[in-house]
Amino acid sequence: MQREGSPFTGLSTVALKEAADHMTSARMHLVMLLVILTAVGAIYGAIGQIKATIGEDPFLFLRLFTTAREPLPSFVAFLGFLLPLVGIALGFDGINGEYSRRTMSRILSQPIYRDALLAGKFLGGLMVIGICLVTLWLLVTGMGLLTLGLPPSGEEILRGIAFLIASLAYAGVWLAVALLFSTIFRAPATSALAALTLWLLFTIFWSMIAPLVAAIVAPIDPYDPLTAMHQVGVGQAIARISPNTLYGETTLALLNPSTRSLGLVFMSQLQGAVVGAPLPFGQSALLIWPQLSGLLAAMVVVYTIAYVAFQRQEIRA
Template sequence: MEKRLNKEKWQNMIQQFATSPFWVLVQKEIRDHVKSVRFNILLVIILLTCVGSLYAALSSVKELANQIDTSEQLMIYLRMFAISGEGGTLPSFITFMTLLGPLLGIAMGFDAINSEKNNRTILRIMSQPIPRDYLILSKFVGGLFVIAYFVFILGMLIFSLSLLIIGLPPTFEEFTRIIVYLFMIILYVGFWLALSITLSILFKQAATSALSGIAVWLFFSVFYSILVNLLVTTSMPDDLLATDQMAQHERMAMLLRLSPNYLFSEITTVLLNPSYRTLGPVTFDQISGTIPSILDLSQSLTIIWPQVVGMLALCFVCFLISYTIFMRQEIRS
């Protein structure tokens, strides 16, 4: 009796969710994305580059396998994502993802709210009995759904193609690491999506918001590290004691960690290289006596946990800004 009640409760909940206005809006967003020309172009570009990087990895994987000591675990599937082509002619999957992921996020969100405004559809949606935040939230969730789906397909495609070509069965550890890594990519692209949605609320013109999104992306991927380097080195004397050098390194890392790109690169490094034990500088004292072995996934996750939380925090900051602006904004035609 109780069980049946429970079942009914679940059914009701699912039914309510399926007919809830929020889900209706999310469905519309997903549909719009999948049907849009813009998304399909990006899809083709990213797909092509990933197949390219896979090709590059496969061409140099043999060499790599020869170099590795037999005593060490191979983790060849993780390498598939990280190695570049012979002589660095083709970049690796992770390089592509760090570079193109933000572009995907920006492309999917830059006209989220301002196009609704310019089309005057916002007035129509807002005169329906739904809370205002549904609109922003559905834009984000809809976009994230599509991104997640896409990233998973891409990851699994590479994974399965390598399996077909290499022929070695992957270990469970490798598989879970890759799944976790794919989740991290989604989080990373999700941040850029949130940022571009915020920009689409801030700017009336879609072109302005797209350009400013790209500007932020360029700033973080190119100029930010240069800027931090400049700042930290100029504020320090040339010859330093060892302890000061440590301090300088720490300070640099702290500043760099404000950038989502840097956070993501750290996450990537630790997740795809199980032998990484720490992200900071290590002294010889600390190293001496350690046995070179690889870490568990849970241990690797412990190392990058601050980075993951940092990335989530950045997403929340974007959301906070968009909420405070959008909820106070007057909706006018």
Template structure:
């Protein structure tokens, strides 16, 4: 009689760590990002934008348009015909995140390299997570270089270094900007898993971005009026309607990021959302809020951005694990 084959326990079907080869994927993908023509075009665009807006802002500040917190004003001061740099960030950061990941997975399928990669001692976990970390690393490296460029231009034009409060606020704003870009990176990677054509994934990602940028604020206002109607003269109902509209608007990453930028780069902001006169009792008009208090004020927004990134990536992870990969 032939010996009966041994049964392999289900828990031992996959040997070794699922993260084997993770850093090899990160290094390879990040090198591809930083040397690609796509990334070079985006970097040139951002450098030109940052240089132009910051130079215009320094000219306005040197002319006497700014007061305290000069380095924070570099991000928020506008001069015709250029808007402030923080306005450009709301448009450029999502585009960078989408450009880095819209063909992260479907590109491997179209080039017929996915089965060859997974034939190595690299599991799907390490492949997907490595691609996401590489995209996030390339995004963080690009934004950090832009921040250093802005600070360098500010030092040259203004002739004074930033103080401790400004450094803390600038670094916190950089960190939140990376989290904001991570949402669009994870979304583009999700669509690259759902759709086999990179063009379709890119268009779907841009469509979601345009929806939250242009239409979600209008939809939130209409939903608030529908769910919480406010009769004329009913102040309490009107306050509840405004609070509901604000809560619905904060579903959009754009709103969360805009509020973080407002509270971080403008120390005079003490609250976000609806402020009643009784809440201003005892406040000193025009006094700046300490950096630690501004961080506490914007911490829920940063947590929301991180949570959205994790949820979107987790959804893509589950879908990628269920996909069939054939040689």
């Protein structure tokens, strides 16, 4: 049976409705309050640390994101830990919540296809995360202007915008994961637990699993030193399956312009290079392009799996 009209009819309506529901929900208010409080604490500690540092830095504003002061970690470390929680909180009951409220058949009885419903829920959550990230970035910039008394340079603004895009892609991966589990499991508690389990696996245990798997897949031959480099390369490839690793490498290259490589570096590759000299933004963008592409690809792949699973489900009134 051929469908009539565009499958994305009503997409903007669903997306705006989801965004409005998220922005007014108590769950979102609590999560964002936690993010803002931790971000302000991290930036306050970073400002104190920067003021105590003697010497000029051409990228002073970027240090607001990366400088840590005991016992607080850096702003980037906080985002890497909390953004998956924000994405999971927005998406864990996106589909099964409609089943629980018995509103799914009512929604689909309107001239709205499943394509528009699932895409609208994803885009609505992504829109809310984007608004929150821009607000946080402006908050950090404003605090830096008030306390440091210096405006950010054009290079720092470009790197900050690229950092926002990478953070949005990272959060989008976990939003897609939460929607996938929301589609597979009918109980919201089960989908939330599954998403949190996967997050804990990648956040805490994956850095321990990757070297063990690499040692099994590519064992070291004591008579061949090249096997050691091969094992390190395999370990890095396995570690980059985790979105956390990809996001960490992306932010490292963007917010620390002196980063020249994200993998193994040989002495022959450093010949003629000024060690510690910052790279231009274009070179840093080329450096993080594989990692950023991996985040975007992971988001698309997970969303596609959720889309196929949702299309195959039987919906009854």
